[in-house]
Amino acid sequence: MVSSMGHRVYGRLVPMDDFAPRIRIIDTKLGGRDGITACYLVQGDRVAIVDPGAQTSAQTVRDALTAEGIGPDDLYAIVLTHIHLDHCGGTGDLAAAFPQARVVVHGRGARHLADPERLVTASAAVYGDMADVYGGLAATPEERIDVAPDDHVVDLGGGVALRMLETPGHAFHHMSVLETGSGTLMAGDALGVELARGGLYPSTPPAAIDVAAGRASIARLKGLGAATVGVAHFAAPTAADPFAVADELWGRMGDAALAGFREGGAEGAAARVVADVPMQSAVTGDAARELWEWLGWHRDNLDGLAAWADRHENPPPPK
Ligand SMILES: [Zn+2]
Incomplete structure (x- = not known):
């Protein structure tokens, strides 16, 4: 149907206020389980999704969009917070299913979407047994990809727009997304992960975390004064001030990793993080801990922090 403004209106999408005005969450059901990776569906006069999730979730997301009345030509943009496979893996499949959609990503991520082989190989090494x-x-044709500089805006019309902010830390190319009409922040993994409403805990995987940058990004996001905050894993954090919680934990984990690395290298870094900032102290509830365990993200965190401490203590010689 066509609205009085002449804009296309998408059936049951109006009004859409499940998470925030005009923003709904599609649970991508990673691994067939609930509440791990959120795909944010944002509707102005045009429709975009933020983070389609893993390739194994592409059909789930496609079905959800179809159920919302979004036809093959109705998706305007696929916006990516970063190119880790739990966020971007479905991009190529969804770009093929929705041939009008632009794919919007940080400049350091664009080439990997067009030519994914190296990214997929490197990811498999990190994910190990969980890679499947x-x-x-799947590759996205280069001409479908829009490179987003800092503060890039994807205007969806109807007063709805996605402002993309460079927020390195979890990854050097990470961008958070602010829907400016409603003041809704989709923080990706910049703050951390909160599974099963068990509390926010940083995500610091190999191979390119940066603790100082991560804390600066958290400060930048706090300064936005967003009315609503969502993280990719999963939806709204429970903390009243998720920025303060995230900053404190990033800081303590970075300090522990550096102290441990000076004592005993990579193993020392991991041991100090486990001792000083145990995930169990921040994450409550068996369901949340079981998910962290199943995903292996806690182990990835220790590897990432140890590698960062190594880079911090042994910076490569200037070129
Ligand atoms: Zn993630």
């Missing part, structure tokens, strides 16, 4: 749960990444 995520799947791979």
Whole structure:
């Protein structure tokens, strides 16, 4: 149907206020389980999704969009917070299913979407036994990709727009997304992960975390004064001030990793993080801990922090 403004209106999408005005969450059901990776569906006069999730979730997301009355030509943009496979793996499949959609991504991520082989190989090395749960990444034709600089805006019309903010830390190319009409922040993994409403805990995987950058990004996001905050894993954090919680934990984990690395290298870094900032102290509830365990993200966190401490203590010689 066509609204009085002449804009296309998408059936049951109006009004859409499940998470925030005009923003709904599609549970991508990673590994067939609930509440791990959120795909944010944002509707102005045009429709975009933020983070389609893993390739193994592409059909789930496609079905959800179809159920919302979004036809093959109705998706305007696929916006990516970063190119880890749990966020971007479905991009190529969804770009093929929705041939009008632009794919919007940080400049350091664009080439990997067009030519995913290296990214998929490197990811498999990190994910190990869990690689099949995520799947791979189908290539997106280069001409479909829009490179987003800092403060890039994807205007969806109807007063709805996605402002993309460079927020390195979890990954050097990470961008958070602010829907400016409603003041809704989709923080990706910049703050951390909160599974099963068990509390926010940083996500610091290999191979490119940066603790100082991560804390600066958290400060930048706090300064936005967003009315609503969502993280990719999963939806709204429970903390009243998720920025303060995230900053404190990032800081303590970075300090522990550096102190431990000076004592005993990578193993020392991991041991100090486990001793000083145990995930169990921040994450409550068996359901949340079981998910962290199943995903292996806690182990990835220790590897990432140890590698960062190594880079911090042994910076490469200037070129
Ligand atoms: Zn993630």
